[in-house]
Amino acid sequence: MNRLLITGAAGALGSAARDHLADLAPVLRLSDIADIADPRPNEEIVTCDLADEAAVRDLVRGCDGIVHFGGISSENAFEPILAANIRGLYNLYEAVRAEGPMRVVFASSNHTIGFWPQTRRLDADCTLRPDGLYGVSKAFGEDMALLYYHKFGIETARVRIGSCFDRPRDRRMLATWLSYRDMFTLARRCLTVPVLGCPVIWGVSDNRDAWWDNSAVSYLGWKPQDSSEPWRAELEAADPDPDPDRADVRWQGGAFAGMDILR
Ligand code: NAI
Numbered sequence: 001m002n003r004l005l006i007t008g009a010a011g012a013l014g015s016a017a018r019d020h021l022a023d024l025a026p027v028l029r030l031s032d033i034a035d036i037a038d039p040r041p042n043e044e045i046v047t048c049d050l051a052d053e054a055a056v057r058d059l060v061r062g063c064d065g066i067v068h069f070g071g072i073s074s075e076n077a078f079e080p081i082l083a084a085n086i087r088g089l090y091n092l093y094e095a096v097r098a099e100g101p102m103r104v105v106f107a108s109s110n111h112t113i114g115f116w117p118q119t120r121r122l123d124a125d126c127t128l129r130p131d132g133l134y135g136v137s138k139a140f141g142e143d144m145a146l147l148y149y150h151k152f153g154i155e156t157a158r159v160r161i162g163s164c165f166d167r168p169r170d171r172r173m174l175a176t177w178l179s180y181r182d183m184f185t186l187a188r189r190c191l192t193v194p195v196l197g198c199p200v201i202w203g204v205s206d207n208r209d210a211w212w213d214n215s216a217v218s219y220l221g222w223k224p225q226d227s228s229e230p231w232r233a234e235l236e237a238a239d240p241d242p243d244p245d246r247a248d249v250r251w252q253g254g255a256f257a258g259m260d261i262l263r
């Protein structure tokens with residue numbers, strides 16, 4: 001690759017990608033609607049609203065791969081979700097169709113399936129059960145990827161990320177946590193494996209109680225290295241007797257499943 005595009009580069013995962021993926025291409029093109037601080041010599045900055053079709057076309061031109069972190073990243077009102085996550089995904093795939101071919105790593109979310117109970121184990125073929133408008137928008141993104149794969153051969157890793165933070169923050173994340181290291185070894189693998197296709201991949205570390213089965217993507221050769229186990233005692237002690245009816249105890253999507261529709 002000569003130029004790797006990272007969208008959402010002002011955000012948490014996009015910022016981390018600047019370190020973790022810097023060696024994948026001589027130029028990282030970093031984009032966000034927000035300001036991106038302190039560009040390095042190997043980085044070019046493009047401020048871009050994903051809802052702006054012409055701007056997204058310009059953004060994608062000249063790139064050889066995309067890690068798509070940009071967009072609304074939690075439950076929100078419909079209008080911002082429509083702009084960034086629905087119109088934005090249409091704009092992104094239309095730009096890739098015109099300017100590609102190039103691979104996409106799409107940051108989907110466990111909130112596409114958040115209304116499955118925590119007692120269920122899921123594989124990549126499970127029925128979607130979004131837990132809010134945000135989850136619906138990520139399901140739309142996954143389907144856009146599939147459409148552009150079958151119609152045009154554009155390969156996308158549809159990564160259903162669990163909870164990607166520096167460490168697990170609560171009991172639910174003992175199951176859903178994805179370390180930064182595992183996130184980026186996965187992204188790297190998806191961008192470099194000879195044949196990717198358009199798989200759903202559960203973005204989760206090697207946690208003792210993970211709910212998600214990645215055996216369908218063993219061909220990627222990706223093995224998560226980290227586990228939430230070192231934080232178990234601390235997180236269980238902080239919340240020793242959780243009410244089983246609490247949304248974050250009952251549903252895989254946690255608290256999002258208990259939220260109202262925001263207007
Ligand atoms: P974040 O909220 O820190 O970063 C998202 C970035 O997208 C922000 O910098 C924001 O300014 C930008 N953005 C929002 N609307 C935009 C628009 N209209 N045009 C251009 N840029 C826009 O989120 P984070 O945690 O870094 O997540 C990155 C991606 O991964 C998001 O798409 C999120 O939905 C997804 N994800 C993250 C998970 C996590 O645990 N961190 C879990 C599941 C999915």
Ligand code: 15L
Pocket residue numbers: 073074109110111161162163164176253254
């Ligand atoms: C997500 O999709 C969000 O982007 C992130 O902030 C967390 O809420 C994560 O899911 C989660 O479910 O823990």
